Amino acid sequence: MFFFLSQFLSFLAMPLTIALVLIITGYFWKNRALGKKILLAGILTLLFFSNQFIANLSMNTWEEEMKPIADLPNYEMGIVLTGVTNLSKTVYDRTLFNKGADRATHALQLYKMGKIKKLLITGGQGLNPTNPNTEAELIRDFWVMAGVPEEDILVENLAKNTYQNAIFSKNLLSEIGHDWNSNEKFLLITSSFHMQRAKACFDKAAIPTDTFPVDYYGEDIQWSIPELLYPNPNALLLWHKLFKEWIGLFTYKMAGYI
Template identity: 90%
Template sequence: MFFYLSQFLSFLAMPLTIALVLIIVGYFWRNRIQGKKIMLTGILTLLFFCNQFIANLAMNFWEPEMKSISDLPNYEMGIVLTGMTNLSKTVYDRTLFNKGADRATHALQLYKMGKIKKLLITGGQGLNPTNPNTEAELIRDFWVMAGVLGEDIIVENQAKNTYQNAIFTKNLLSETGHDSNSNEKFLLITSAFHMHRAKACFDKAEIPTDTFPVDYYGEDIQWSLPELLYPNPNALILWHKLFKEWIGLFTYKVAGYI
């Protein structure tokens, strides 16, 4: 229930939803001075959240800095969170990746370079999937095809959110002889915009991790005319990611998950 409620609250608080509500309310009250002001506020709100320069600046501020692979020590295990495959399209002979594919490919790179000895992938089917596969199993299949030894992969395929990722991983580590209270080192791998919440959940579950953020949405700052002035639908996507993550942090705090 909490999972669906948080998804609904996220929808209500999205920048595009807020702007559209203001514009629609203002339209129906357009014959009143207050209605015109509300509509104008909605239009200005939409223009603000469509500005790529501002959205990119906010995303860069939120995402943690990228870490150099060469500076990483060696880890016993990399813990990889799902959220990178397309489960809305059913296919049985391949893995369909979304924007977050860096979670899988960078973890694979770290494994191939000897930075992590084993890979633990955590994640089930999420919200209303049409594909019967779980994300964790799809990523496992991709890794094996790419040359990862099957015995070096641990699969947790039940988690539906970040809180469950941490709790179920804690249980699985104990079951497989990788006690999180031991001296083993774990490297947490997920998207940069999501790392704050993920790290907080794993800290709450008492799993000691270092972080390796991937899948960056922020780009280098560009002082160009299109970047500064042209409305860009991609800016709305960046703000959507940020608002969803901020709301997630708030609801997780209220629920005691972090």
């Protein structure tokens, strides 16, 4: 129930939803003077959230700084969060990636460079599965095809959200006999915009991690006319990601997950 409530709150609080509600409300409001003001507020809200410069600046401010690979120490294991494959299309002979494939490809790069010796991939089918594949198994298959020995991959394929990623990963590590009294740290790999919530969940689960943010949505700042003035649907996508993450942080704190 909590998961669906979180999704519903995310829908209600999205910038596009807010703008459309204001525009529709203003259009049908009986008091025409007040209705025009509400309609104007909706249009201005839509213009603000469709500005690419403002959206990109906000995303850059939120996302964690990129970490040079050369500066990383070596880790026994990297923990990779899913949420990057296309589970809306059923296929069994390949892995279909969405935006966020950096989580899988950069983890593979770190493994190939010797920065991490083993990979733990965590993630199931999400809330509304349309096919029997799990994300963890799909990414495991991708890594194996890329040359990673299957014995170097741990698969946790039940988690439906970030909180469960942390809890189920700890259970899996305990099952294989990990010594929690050691000073070993894991390298947590997920999208930069998502790292704060992911890190908080793994800290709550008492899994010691360093972070390696990937999959950046923010771009280098451009002082150009199109960037500053033209409405851009990509700006709405950036705000959607930010609002969804902020609501996720709020609901996780309310639920005691972090």
